[in-house]
Amino acid sequence: MIEDYFNTRPLPLISIKCNPYHLTDKCLILGDAAHAMVPFYGQGMNCGMEDVLVLTEMMFEKYPNDRLKAFEEYSKHRNPDAEAMCDLAMYNYIEMRDLTARLSFLIRKKLDNFLYWVFPRKWVPLYTSVTFTRMRYHHCISNKKWQDELLGKIGNFMAMSSLAAGVGGLFWLEANIQLSRSLLEKLNMMSFIEN
Numbered sequence: 773m774i775e776d777y778f779n780t781r782p783l784p785l786i787s788i789k790c791n792p793y794h795l796t797d798k799c800l801i802l803g804d805a806a807h808a809m810v811p812f813y814g815q816g817m818n819c820g821m822e823d824v825l826v827l828t829e830m831m832f833e834k835y836p837n838d839r840l841k842a843f844e845e846y847s848k849h850r851n852p853d854a855e856a857m858c859d860l861a862m863y864n865y866i867e868m869r870d871l872t873a874r875l876s877f878l879i880r881k882k883l884d885n886f887l888y889w890v891f892p893r894k895w896v897p898l899y900t901s902v903t904f905t906r907m908r909y910h911h912c913i914s915n916k917k918w919q920d921e922l923l924g925k926i927g928n929f930m931a932m933s934s935l936a937a938g939v940g941g942l943f944w945l946e947a948n949i950q951l952s953r954s955l956l957e958k959l960n961m962m963s964f965i966e967n
């Protein structure tokens with residue numbers, strides 16, 4: 773290990789997106805050869821293993837007698853997920869580098885975990901969907917997108933409601949102040965007449 777360590781030259785991190793993954797029915801690439809990614813999601817190996825699951829399904833379950841068709845369908849099916857995983861790996865670098873220090877991110881994380889606890893089937897946070905489920909990687913991204921949109925709408929609604937409540941409260945306060953003033957004036961008038 774020591775020898776290997778000192779003999780190995782450090783190399784830059786790369787991200788590969790390519791399509792298709794096959795050449796005729798004789799050759800097909802899987803794993804890093806097809807979709808090397810930056811290591812920040814810790815998914816490179818998992819993604820490669822999932823490639824094998826998908827390829828097995830295509831070759832032995834869906835198209836057992838037509839290898840070219842199996843390869844074509846594999847490329848078609850797998851490409852959006854492999855590319856999505858490359859994007860997610862890059863996104864996780866930004867998340868770890870920058871977002872984790874932001875309060876809004878930490879609140880979102882807590883909210884995500886709470887909603888996942890309440891609706892474990894409906895609300896699956898991004899990291900959980902990528903790391904612990906077989907949800908397709910590009911579905912993990914669209915899943916996060918609708919969650920972001922929904923939370924955005926709820927946030928806007930809450931902001932508008934508190935704004936409306938604040939403005940309503942001011943009007944109410946002003947109306948009450950005027951009412952109390954006119955009552956006071958009436959009381960003053962009455963005591964003046966009585967005197």
Ligand SMILES: Cc1cc2nc3c(=O)[nH]c(=O)nc-3n(C[C@H](O)[C@H](O)[C@H](O)COP(=O)(O)OP(=O)(O)OC[C@H]3O[C@@H](n4cnc5c(N)ncnc54)[C@H](O)[C@@H]3O)c2cc1C
Pocket residue numbers: 802803804805811813814815816817818819820
């Ligand atoms: C820093 C770092 C951290 C990572 N952390 C994680 C993690 O936490 N979780 C995770 O799932 N993944 C992680 N990965 C990714 C994971 O290591 C890779 O995705 C995985 O090893 C890819 O496997 P592979 O078989 O596709 O390619 P490789 O492991 O690269 O295997 C390819 C093999 O082919 C050999 N080879 C190359 N050219 C030839 C040739 N011409 N003839 C014969 N042989 C050849 C190479 O020597 C090599 O042994 C990490 C990667 C890095 C760099």
